[in-house]
Amino acid sequence: MRRHLALSLAYLGTGYHGFQVQQNALTVTQVVQDAIAAVVGSREEIKGCSRTDAGVHALAYCVSFFTDSRIPCEKLPLALNAHLPQDVRVFAAREVPEGFHARYSCISKAYLYRIRNAPTDSPFSREVCWRVWPRLALEPMQRAAALLCGCHDFSSFMAAGSSIEAQGGSTVRTVHSFTVQQQGSEFRLFVEADGYLYHMVRIMAGTLVEVGAGRMESEQIPRILTACDRGAAGPTAPAKGLALARVRYDDFTIDGEENL
Amino acid sequence: MRRHLALSLAYLGTGYHGFQVQQNALTVTQVVQDAIAAVVGSREEIKGCSRTDAGVHALAYCVSFFTDSRIPCEKLPLALNAHLPQDVRVFAAREVPEGFHARYSCISKAYLYRIRNAPTDSPFSREVCWRVWPRLALEPMQRAAALLCGCHDFSSFMAAGSSIEAQGGSTVRTVHSFTVQQQGSEFRLFVEADGYLYHMVRIMAGTLVEVGAGRMESEQIPRILTACDRGAAGPTAPAKGLALARVRYDDFTIDGEENL
Numbered sequence: 001m002r003r004h005l006a007l008s009l010a011y012l013g014t015g016y017h018g019f020q021v022q023q024n025a026l027t028v029t030q031v032v033q034d035a036i037a038a039v040v041g042s043r044e045e046i047k048g049c050s051r052t053d054a055g056v057h058a059l060a061y062c063v064s065f066f067t068d069s070r071i072p073c074e075k076l077p078l079a080l081n082a083h084l085p086q087d088v089r090v091f092a093a094r095e096v097p098e099g100f101h102a103r104y105s106c107i108s109k110a111y112l113y114r115i116r117n118a119p120t121d122s123p124f125s126r127e128v129c130w131r132v133w134p135r136l137a138l139e140p141m142q143r144a145a146a147l148l149c150g151c152h153d154f155s156s157f158m159a160a161g162s163s164i165e166a167q168g169g170s171t172v173r174t175v176h177s178f179t180v181q182q183q184g185s186e187f188r189l190f191v192e193a194d195g196y197l198y199h200m201v202r203i204m205a206g207t208l209v210e211v212g213a214g215r216m217e218s219e220q221i222p223r224i225l226t227a228c229d230r231g232a233a234g235p236t237a238p239a240k241g242l243a244l245a246r247v248r249y250d251d252f253t254i255d256g257e258e259n260l
Numbered sequence: 261m262r263r264h265l266a267l268s269l270a271y272l273g274t275g276y277h278g279f280q281v282q283q284n285a286l287t288v289t290q291v292v293q294d295a296i297a298a299v300v301g302s303r304e305e306i307k308g309c310s311r312t313d314a315g316v317h318a319l320a321y322c323v324s325f326f327t328d329s330r331i332p333c334e335k336l337p338l339a340l341n342a343h344l345p346q347d348v349r350v351f352a353a354r355e356v357p358e359g360f361h362a363r364y365s366c367i368s369k370a371y372l373y374r375i376r377n378a379p380t381d382s383p384f385s386r387e388v389c390w391r392v393w394p395r396l397a398l399e400p401m402q403r404a405a406a407l408l409c410g411c412h413d414f415s416s417f418m419a420a421g422s423s424i425e426a427q428g429g430s431t432v433r434t435v436h437s438f439t440v441q442q443q444g445s446e447f448r449l450f451v452e453a454d455g456y457l458y459h460m461v462r463i464m465a466g467t468l469v470e471v472g473a474g475r476m477e478s479e480q481i482p483r484i485l486t487a488c489d490r491g492a493a494g495p496t497a498p499a500k501g502l503a504l505a506r507v508r509y510d511d512f513t514i515d516g517e518e519n520l
Binding site: 010011012057059077081086087088089090091118119120121122123124125126128184185257258259260 | 270271272317319337341346347348349350351378379380381382383384385386388444445517518519520
């Protein structure tokens, strides 16, 4: 009996060139496919929920694959983790309908962007935070984030050179929520949307930092959106501060908060 | 003019065999002395506030040394960090009186012990948390921690084979506070004392986990203390969950909370 399985996983992206298989670069897809091959005895193609950039992390990620293996779902995480590098961990496995697709069945995804606002990196967060100095002002960043919520054409927040075709034919997305919280020297940006353009979260994070540093005004956000011009927004924030944090499907949600 | 300087630093202990210089093993002392030599032009002996075990971390740490260098204190962190590995960072430098000693002038030290209570490690905390499963009960651990507060003979919480001489001639210490907080799947033990016996925090953490798992009762703590017998307490928790978190002196405090 061929089964369709979905895995919940998390990975520290520092050592990987993103999720998708690439020539001559280690990706998360490769190590997950290798572990599945070792456990179920055959190499299966896997579908990932997102094509994360090199260096981007996942607190929550979904992959799906078909297999003839009869190993019970509850035994798969331990078995797979024994064959995975320690910076990739599987938390759960579940059977999904034949038509399920980790990427296209996804209803919404949420990203966390972590900023360390301090003169010096911390040895404890240097791989997962973008360090920014001087001091950022929280409230203008919160106002800017609120103005990015809703259904908009986000072309201004799409990497220059990306084609609309590669973005599914439209540059319109709906941002369901976008919050900015401060805990001591750390700013946490949390954004949930039905989908994202290429580099969209990193450009939004870079723009919010401009606002927090006083180099842009939160009131400019509506004009940046209507400009539909990448040059109107702020710079692209580095990959290492970004982590996929929550992935929602009709029947289940993978929430990575516990892995932070 | 010979000056006496104190540095505030933080380090991820994973790659080091503790703080003190050892033959054939990389220690934090070595890399800090190398950086100081590179910046001030002469190799100076440094005094550290604590002899942390291999693999133990420091969110806050103090070292002191004498130098003829005239580099202003505010320029030292950036200069030293340029010569330090990224898992060791200097945050501040200040001039201290000639008689200051990073270890003996210290009034109190606080440690953080992090426990991940989950069936699977997180790639994001595996170097700084001890993973424990099954589920721990918070309240009994909080009661046990409260019973460890105060002035006691902590011999039962001293590594077997340690000599009283090596502990400064006494096994009596005063625990000023000991709290246990839970944030989702993470338990944070925070203990502040005037001093510690060898492995004392790790044995207290191991004992609290026994209590949280229901294998010991919090009510046993007073009897464990009066037994003055290492065999009466729980096992020694692993080094990787432990971090020196705060160091107090008469004139200043180094608090590592911002580096978490």
